[in-house]
Amino acid sequence: MSDPQRAERRTQRSLSPIWIVPLVAVLIGAWMIYDNLSRLGPSITLIIDNAEGIEAGKTLIKTRNVEVGRVERVSLSDDLGHAVISARMSPQAEAMLNDDTRFWVVKPRIGREGVSGLGTVLSGAYIQLLPGNSDQGRREFTVLEQPPVAPPDAPGLRINLVSQVGNAISTGDPVTYQGYTVGRVEDSRFDPDKREMRHLLYIQSPYDVLVTTTTRFWTGSGVDVRLDSQGFRVNVASLESLVGGGVTFGVPDNAAMGHKAKPGATYVLFPDEDSANEGSYEQYLEYVLLVDDTVRGLSPGAPVEYRGVRIGTVVSVPWNFTAPQPDSLSRFAIPVLIRIEPQRFDDSVEDIDTEDWYQRLDRMFGHGLRASLKAGNLLTGALFVDLNFHQDVVPFQRMSFVERRVFPTTSGSFAQIEQKVSNLLDKFNNLEIEPILGTLNATLESTRQTMEKVNGIAASLDALLADPATGQLPDNANATLRQLRDTLQGFSPDSQGYNELTQTLSRLEKLMRDLQPVVRTLNDQPNALIFDKKLTEDPQPRAAP
Template sequence: MSDPVRAERRPQRSLSPIWIVPLVALLIGAWMIYDNLSKLGPTITLIMDNAEGIEAGKTLIKTRNVEVGRVEKVRLSDDLEHAEITARMSPQAEDMLNEDTRFWVVKPRIGREGVSGLGTVLSGAYIQLLPGSSEETKEIFDVLEQPPVAPPDAEGLRINLISQVGNAISTGDPVTYQGYTVGRVEDSHFDPEKREMRHRLYIQSPYEVLVTSTTRFWTASGVDVRLDSEGFKVNVASLESLIGGGITFGVPDNASIGRQAKEGANYVLFNDEDSAKEGRYGQYLEYVMLVDDTVRGLSPGAPVEYRGVRIGTVVSVPWNFTAPQPDSLSRFAIPVLIRIEPQRFDDTEQDVNTEQWQQRLDRMFDHGLRASLKAGNLLTGALFVDLNFYKDAVPFQRMTFVKKQVFPTTSGGFAQIEQKVSNLLDKLNNLQIEPVLDTLNQTLASTQKTMDKVNGIATSVDALLADPATSQLPENVNTTMRQLRDTLQGFAPDSQGYHELTQTLSRLEKLMRDLQPVVRTLNDQPNALIFDKTLTEDPQPRASK
């Protein structure tokens, strides 16, 4: 009998269908995690001085009113000096996060430009993102306190201004040209090392062509009232500048337009328009005036004029007052530093030869050019320096004062008047008053006698007029005139007397004609009344021989 066959048991490994469900769930969860992670954008950190209106999980980050992120966390920094905001950005915003990107909080604001951000009153504040154009990425950003004036890639011109401390210019102030706003101040900060203010200006397109190499910038103070030696001036800027100030610019009169300004060019910000005009005269000659008269009313910035034309500026009054003065001076004078600016005569602003101008002035000193102080405004008493030629000027000996050449001076207008009055008083003191008084007394005595005679004549005339005969004289004259008129009326052409007179004259004329032969006979023969008239023969002409 054969052995029975025994079955062999072998274990078989197989996956139970029950595991299919958790595996599928695991795959779905992994895909969902991957999908969520792939849709998440980068995380950035925003630095703010004050997190007012920012709430974690609610405050949005927008650009062009499209949501590109959300604030996830708001906390204080470790040093407690600022707030740190962690925000999750969308994937599409990843390319926007670079060095030029700007963030600021949009909320209701009231400024010189008007009211903005009213839409956030109900919806709440949000963070605005302005994309940049840089290729370098960045994860930590400083949030701006004010919205930027213009995007970094905006068309226009950006320049830098440097000014002294004291100009009240802040971000957002207008930049005007002849009263029209053409730009804004993008940034203002103080440099403590150089002790000066630095401003960055944005000039919007197409007004960047107005900024050239000869352009001058100055502060627009709104209302500028000035009363000095040149008169009374009032300047009123735009209403916006009147409220908060601003910057204006232009090309000085008689100056060339210059070349187009380049991006990032540096300019100086002057305090006012007059300072901006004076700032273009960079080449000058410095002189010291040793003034013997009073300098009350003469202030720095006063004009130096030659016959009414400005050729320079007063720099300092007084200047090095305690420095030793030349021995040739007889009195302790007040030094005044002035500048002669030859560029005022040249509108092209080209370089001038200062040595040649100094030689020219030296020759003019020899011909009597002198400086004096004159009143420019009688109301304020402001003075200016007047240059003119004086024929009787004392010869000038060239000298220096603290290494500056001395400009020859002469007495000013008031000093000359005072000197003339003093000379007049000296002449009056030298006059011989006693002989003049004696002569005057004699004249007065003669005048008194003459007046006595005049009074006597007046008394006689009064007595004559008071006589009754004198009062009847007009009536007698009238009577005589009436009689004369009656007599003349008797000889009128239609009167009897006139007719008789005419007949008598006719008879007389006839008688005269009758007497003419008798008169001729008596002329020829006086004895014709006694003897007969002798007849003479007619004369016979002689015969020719």
């Protein structure tokens, strides 16, 4: 018998080649996961008040119309006060996410500049990204309600305006200079502590040089219609300002151009151009007028003029009405506060010596300078303060009213007219009316008799014209004229009478020629018809001596 087969022991490898396949698969999967993660950009959070038109997985984030992200999730905040948007950005957008970056939703809008975002009607709304230049990175942003006026790094000038609540200026309103749009209002916010509006203005380059240290800003209302003591005025701004208003600026006529404004400078926003111009007169003299006449029609802002030239402004009507007056026992006048502005005479003077001006006006008071109220517009009844010199006025004693100097006054034009009318009525009352009425009655009686005679003459004339014989006068005159015409026609050159008359005149002319010797003889010898004509000897010439 042969030996039975014996098992042969062999040493087996620790790792079978079959495991290479799953290992490679794991490596490939890990590489794909790494590659996918490396291609993903940062995740950001957007805060928005209303997520209208925003859809998770569909709404894109774009810059310059290039996709740089996509919305992944839209949810409400914990306090339900706003919506929270989670978006995934592309790797190339990571450098754009900083403190200056701005986001807003692009959708169809109708604004002062027209209609925008019509391309999103079919494609849907998307979120626009405006890259910033800050070095500080950021991952959470607040979505703007309106598109920004200009990028943060746009060339130009940004300044601040402070105004009252009544100035209705909102974001996006135009900023104009002489009717041309040179910028926009970037932001408008109300400060409840100071109770004032604060506006951020952007003036685009190269128009930023127009804003100087002496520039004044005022509200552009589009159409400004005024009917006051200075007449009827209409000022029409640009069409955009006409629709939505805006801000206008310029340098007052009485001010120098000044230096270029610095970024972030603060200015006051005036309600209108006149207020802006008046705000440039920073030095003035205050006086109080104690007016005995009515002040109806006199309003704050009315001009104070000297012979038609404006030199000041009415500040308040009335002013401290209940304060005790210097001579309250003899009168109860209406106090009116005015300002005399010497800078209107010379705008190049920066520092005004007010005491010198007070003394100068005091000397003028001694020469009869007085203030009175006059009508500036008969249609509206608006009044203004007129300064002029008057003769035969009561000397003025210097006095004060509530720590303000008193400007002497005199009766206005209306009061003077009323006084003249009253004097005229008094003269009428003193007239003796009865003799005048008796003379007037006699005159009327004589006039009546004259009119009766005139009526009689008119009746006789009517009877004459109604007589048939008077009516035949034109026919008789026509017949006479016809006979005269026939007679004249008988002496025409072609008529027989004319020829006979011509022949008779010819014979008469011949007879006159024949009679000329006879007449000459009779002139020489009147008795020639009786006696013979004397023959005269021929004259003999004298002989030479």
